[in-house]
Amino acid sequence: MxxxxxxxxxxxxxxxxxxxxxxxxxxxxxxxxxxxxxxxxxxxxxxxxxxxxxxxxxxxxxxxxxxxxxxxxxxxxxxxxFSVGSDDSVRSAADLMHERGIRKLPVIDNDVVVGIITASDIVNLLAVSTEDDIRDIYFHSVVKIFTNYSPYN
The missing domain is CATH 3.10.580.10 (CBS-domain)
Structure with a gap:
């Protein structure tokens, strides 16, 4: 990993x-x-x-x-x-789930279903993440939220 x-x-x-x-x-x-x-x-x-x-x-x-x-x-x-590819980042899957209000995403490579990722998988990952990873996730989320309110966009 x-x-x-x-x-x-x-x-x-x-x-x-x-x-x-x-x-x-x-x-x-x-x-x-x-x-x-x-x-x-x-x-x-x-x-x-x-x-x-x-x-x-x-x-x-x-x-x-x-x-x-x-x-x-x-x-x-x-x-x-909606689906993701196996080489996509976990962050991109979490973003897509959040934006679309979904909890399960098929993983598709070359039109073949190779797996599934769920919101529970991401929560389980967070449970074993380092403090630096959690801080990075937090700041990424804050930036996404406040981009909508920026006068520069």
């Missing part, structure tokens, strides 16, 4: 990812997620990732709209799907 400024997503991503065909129904998808103990699945069409379904989608979309359990995952998936 490298230091906090140059650490890449490949350093902390989960390599085991569950993917399903877009025609699979939400009941089967939920069972797969439970069996694999994961909070997200990648939705595929013709071996290409087209969306993501998270555990939150089940409550926010299926239950709230009373969709039947035979509803295809394509109907509830989040799409377009």
């Amino acid at each position: 490298s230091d906090g400024k140059t650490m890449t997503i490949a350093d902390i991503m989960t390599k085991s990812v569950v993917s399903v065909d877009s025609t699979m129904n939400v009941n089967e998808a939920a069972k797969m997620m439970e069996d694999a103990k994961v909070g997200a699945i990648i939705v595929m069409e013709n071996n290409t990732p087209v969306g993501i379904v998270t555990d939150r989608d089940f409550s926010a979309k299926i239950v709230a709209h009373a969709y039947p359990i035979t509803t295809p995952v394509k109907q509830i998936m989040s799409s377009p799907m």
Whole structure:
């Protein structure tokens, strides 16, 4: 592993990812997620990732709209799907999650899903970061926030 400024997503991503065909129904998808103990699945069409379904989608979309359990995952998936590459920095993933209000990002290299990174992965990384890394993250965040209020932009 490298230091906090140059650490890449490949350093902390989960390599085991569950993917399903877009025609699979939400009941089967939920069972797969439970069996694999994961909070997200990648939705595929013709071996290409087209969306993501998270555990939150089940409550926010299926239950709230009373969709039947035979509803295809394509109907509830989040799409377009935001993603990152394995060589991207952890900071870029954290920034994207913050900007888009998302907690899980597929990691895609050359149109192939190679992993997933979650907000929990980033929090776990923070728990073992050095004081210098935390200070760097803090100042990076402050700069991003106050850039919007700068009279020079």
